[in-house]
Amino acid sequence: MRKFFQMAAIFFILLSTPVQACADHVFLSEYKQTLFNLGSGLGADEANDVLQTADGYVWVASYSGLLRYDCTDFLRFAGGRSGFAAKSATTLYEDRGSRLWVGTNDNGLFVREEGGKFRHIPDLTGGHFNTIRAVTEGRDGTIYFGSASGVGRVTREGLERIPLGDMDTAFVLDLICDGEGGIWGVTRAGEVFVLKDGELRRRITAPELRDHTAQCVIRHSSGRIFVGLSEGGMLSLGADGAARNAEYIPTPGLEGINDLYEDSDGYLWVCADNGLGRFDKELKFRLIEGALLNSSIERIFQDYEGGFWVTSSRQGLLYFTKNKFMDVNFALQLPPAVTNAALAVGGLLYIGTDEGLYLADADFRLHENGLTKELRGKRVRNIIRDSRGRIWISTFSESGLICVSPDGGLKHYRRAEGMPDDKVRLAMELTNGDIVASTNSGAAIIRGGKVIRVFDGESGLTNLTILSACESNDGTLYLGTDGGGIFSVTRGGVMTNYTKADGLGADVILRMLYDAEEGGIWVSAGNGISFMDRDGKARSFKIPVRVSSGIFDIKNGPHGRLMLIADTGIHLADRKELLAGKEAHWTSFMRREGLGSTVTPNSWNSFDGRGSFYLCSTSGLYAVVPDRIEKNNVRPKLVVNKIIVDGTVYENPKRIDMPGGAKRLTVDLAVLSFTNPGYNVGEYRLEGFEDETNTGNQQDISNISYTNLPGGSYTLIFSGFNGDGAASEKPLEISIIKEKAFYEEPVVIVLFFLSLAALIFLLTRYYYRRRSLKLERRQEELRAILAQAFAAIADTIDAKDPYTSGHSTRVAKYSVALGRKLGFSKEYLDNLYYTALLHDIGKIGIPDSILNKPERLTDEEFEIMKRHVVKGGNILSNITIIDEIKNGAAYHHERYDGTGYSKGLKGEEIPLVARVICVADALDAMATARTYKTACGLEYIISEIEKNSGRQFDPAIAAAMVALLRSGELKIFGEPLNDTKDEDKP
Incomplete structure (x- = not known):
């Protein structure tokens, strides 16, 4: 009897009026379409041909030029270093040697050879082969081409004509190799010809083609030759190409067949002036509707990942690839609408939206009946089917809750029938056959066609908006509210309230799912989930997947997994791993898998009997099979x-x-x-x-x-x-x-240090040889030589870092002026000058890429930069003629408070010479403009020195520097201390 009623319901629906037949849109509803044109990267609204070469690039032939696509940009080839010298491209072909052949509309034929350069093939006919429309490769590797003036082949010398008698100058539209040594072509006059061994072997005229006009040709994997016709349809010429037994195969709805293409699955695609179609393996034709291109479709090509590229000479380039989600609205040609509920049952699909109810059959044809008319423009929130085959539809309108019986009868439950509210959010069947319905004003129990009980404020509910419901094995009813937590009602009528105080993640309960195996309830609370055991104790789980607006639904997914439906999509994990506290592996299906919209909050989604899951979104309905989704495992x-x-x-x-x-x-x-x-x-x-x-x-x-x-x-x-x-x-x-570079060569570096050592040796020898001379003269000469030598070394150091040119000399002069203020002896000032002059010698060992980097250094680069103090100390460690010369290089970045580098010395542990150079070095850094900053003002410099006294600087030395600057004794602006007294340098 039940089966009878189910069949009666289906019969009732099928007798209703079909709104429109949309089966032609079903194919593309499972594909993502991307259109490239003048406004979206292609740079033109027309494309003649498309091809993917073996290296993975997609090439496009266009009247506006030749383009190459790399997933990001279209690169246009136009002369210059590429070698491609034509304004347009008409046809593309890749031969067995992976060479790309490009036919043009204005400059003949080009080939792209190893190295990526294009080579123009000379036209041996004196310019007859300017316009190339087709290219193919013969069995022996010969390249044949069809042009606006006949057929030719490529020889070592260039383009050579193949005589065709009175067809010598025929306009050739298409050219293919049949794999048996024959070359088939189609002329603009609608005739078909066959070449073999460079000679015309067969000419098939209109009468032999049953008075049809040929427009393109293909050799099918079955061995048959198919000819596309300008009137629409195609002719099958059989394996031998014989026209006498030609079979006409129609292409309903398509005219002007421009291309026939067999894909990797054996389907035969048809490109036409007014659309796109496809033959299956049994040659049953299907018109593909809903494509973003629908006019002047010239070519189609399947790439190595299975996606399809389609060209239109009027609309651009279309790419479509298989989605993991099916766009049900596209298949049904429904306008975008917020979809709240979906139920697939008995060969019918019920779709509840904010605009009403839609019914569709298994062929994706919409049907209209009295129910859909009544609910037009009304918000449908939930749809279920009970154990008796009745359909319950919850509406947010004066229609209230509607029960559709198997024989098509309707019964309404509203306030007049005892419901707490006409705005019904959901209906659910209990184990005893009762129906619980929730509203914004409480919940009701329906039995025998009547409302027998209401849960509201008088019953103990403190929040009357019921968002969800579930039932445990012992018959306890759980009602989830909009802010009041969960209320449970036992069969004996005892009500209990559970809230965040009991461990729930939130008091807004969007959805609940009873877990019979664990004896508890999964609860959607906020952006996470909780599990409440049979004792009412809940614990929350962190969800590592992206959820921003909440978890709207919880389902039992495939293989016992927990299935969460969030705003971002579908997320699945092993429930036992979650409950055991293990790090669960999550599988997600979101935007990247083809979900084109945000999931509808608090929507009611469902599986059908074949594993398809219907997901409600804010713009329509999607279908996905989580257990059979195939990922793109093709290696990129x-x-x-x-x-x-x-x-x-x-x-x-x-x-x-x-x-x-x-x-x-x-x-x-x-x-x-x-x-x-x-x-x-x-x-x-x-x-x-x-x-x-x-x-x-x-x-x-x-x-x-x-x-x-x-x-x-x-x-x-x-x-x-x-x-x-x-x-x-x-x-x-x-x-x-x-x-x-010359200064990076090891021999140059060795010579540099040998020269330095020799210079120091000579200076030392000179010093002792002139010891008997008058002390003043000796000191003056030595000072001049030392100054020149060390200045040359300092210039070498500064040459490594052009941004700090002259830095070493200025620091040396600042140091002497500061030493004089502190009362150092003349001999100490001499040593201080040279020590300061070489304080950055360690930068010789720092890579230019770090030293000259204009941007802020990374942490790793700064660590390398810091090593220059150690390198400098090591370089100068063997020079003993000047006391403490190595200390300036090794310790000038130590800080008085002990936070500097590289030793972390503190206070007077830092050599005096290094403490002086530290202040002078900081002064120059602030007073000098760099590429990344401007020079600082005097008052700012003084304030920084005072602020860092005792932290970075020795207080006494810092005070001396401030005194020099405030008194004007030390000039730092305008020129590099050109007013410094002569005694400021040795």
């Missing part, structure tokens, strides 16, 4: 688009040789996975320069820059992942060799 292809060295561009390089004087290296990388390019990830490392691997998305890896690389050998290592996490087959490696 990697390319180096180009490398730029100081403005010189190297396209798709295998190796880069950089001159020693090169300053900047810029790298453009791409992960060529087109199914979900926004989620592609690239990883790269310049081995020999950096140890850590860098990670970035498609945009991040398109402009990687390195500056002032030291000379040496490097390897750029690049790997990538597509949007579903599939890794590239192997990393891509590019060798980069930079010549060493």
Whole structure:
């Protein structure tokens, strides 16, 4: 009897009026469409042909030029270093040697060879082959082409004509190889011809084509030759190509067939002037409707990941790829609407929206009946089917709760029938067959067609807005409220309230799910979930997935997993792992998997009997099969688009040789996975320069820059992942060799230090040989020589860092002026000058890329920079002619409070000479303009020295410097101390 009523209901629905037949939109409802045109990156509203080459690039032939797409940008080829010298492109072909052939509308034929350069093929006919419309490769590797003036082939010398008799100058639209040595072509006159061994073997005219006009041709995997017709439809010529037994196969709805294309699954696609269609493996035709292109469709091509590229000579380029979600609204051609509930039962799909109720059958045809008319424009919140086959529809309107019986009868439950409110949020069947219905004013129990009990304020509810309900095995009813927590009602009528005080994550209870195995309830509370055991004790769980507006629904997912429906999508985890406190593995299906909208808050989603899950969103309904979602496991292809060295561009390089004087290296990388390019990830490392691997998305890896690389050998290592996490087959490696600058050569460095040692030796010898001379003369001469020698060394140091030119000399002069103020002896001042002059000698050992970096240094780079004090102390450690000369280099970055580097010395543990140089060094840093800052004013400098007295600086030395500055004895602005007295230097 029940089965009879179910069949009666289906019969009732099918007798209702179909609104429209939308089966043609079902195919594309499972695909994501992306249109490229003048306003979205293509730079034009027309495209003639599209092709993906073996390296992974997608190429587009357009009347506005030849373009290459790398998931981020379309690169236009137009002469110059690329070698492509044509304003337009009409056709594309990749031969078995992975060479790309490009036919143009104005300059004949080009081929892209190894190295990425295009070569123009000379026209041996004197210009007859300017317009190339088709290219194919013969069985022996010969390249054939069809043009506006006949057919030709490519020889070593150039383009050579193949005689066709009175068809010599025919306009050729299409050309293919049949795999048996034959070349088939179609002319604009609608005829078909066959070449073999360079000769015309067959000509098939209109009468042989049953008075049809041919427009394109293809050899199918079955061996048959199919000819697309200008009137629509196609002819099957059989395996031998015989026209006498030609079979006409219609393409209903399509006219002007421009291209036939067989995909990797054996489906035959039809591109036409007025749309797109497809034959299945049994040659049953299906018109594809809903595509973003619908006019002048010229070509279609399937890429290595299974996505399809479609060109239109009027509308641009379309890419569509399989989504993990099906857009049900698209399949039904429903307008966008907030969808609150979905129920698939008995071959019918009920869809509850803010605009009313929709009914659809298994063929995605909408039906209209008295119920859909009554609910038009009314908000439908929930739809369930009970054990008796009745459909219960909760509305937020004067229709209240509607019960649809199996025979199609309707019964309403509203205030007049005893309901607490006409605005009904949900209905649920209890184990005893009763129906509990929740509203904004409490809940009601329905039995035998009557409201037998109401739960409201008089019953003990302190919050009357019931958002959710569930029932335990012992018959206890749980009502989740909008701010009052959970109220439980036993079969004996005992009511208990559970709130955050009992461990719930929040008192707004969006959804509850009874777990019969564990004997508890999963509760959606805020942005997390809680589990309340049979004793009413709850504990909350952190959800590591992205949830911003709450968890709207909880379901029993596939394989016993817990299924959470949040604003961001669907998230599944093992419930036993959660309850055991383990770190659960989460699987999510969100925007990146094709969900095109935000999930509707507090929506009611459902599984059908075949594993499909219907998900309600704020713009429509989506369907997904969580247990059978196939990820894109095709390994992505990697390319180096180009490398730029100081403005010189190297396209798709295998190796880069950089001159020693090169300053900047810029790298453009791409992960060529087109199914979900926004989620592609690239990883790269310049081995020999950096140890850590860098990670970035498609945009991040398109402009990687390195500056002032030291000379040496490097390897750029690049790997990538597509949007579903599939890794590239192997990393891509590019060798980069930079010549060493003269000052980086080991022999130059050795000679420098030998010269320094020799200079010091000569100065020392000179000093002792002139010892008998008058002391003043000896000191003056020695001071001059030392000043010149050490000044040369200081200039060498400053040359390493052009941003601080003259710094060493100024610090030396400031130090002497400060020493004089402190009353140091003349001999001590001499030593202080030279010590300060060489305080930064350790910078010789710091890489230019760090020393000359204009931006803020990273933590790792700053650690390398700090090593110059140790290096400086080591370099000067063997020079004994000047006391404490190494101390200035080694300790001038120590701080008086002990927080400096590299030893962390404190107070008078720091050598006096280093304490003096510390103040002088800081003064110059503040008073000198750099690329990244302007010079500081006098008052600011004085305030900084006073503020850091006792912290960075020795208080006595800081006070002396402040006195010099305030009195004007020490000039720091306008010129580098050109008013300093002569005695300020030795």
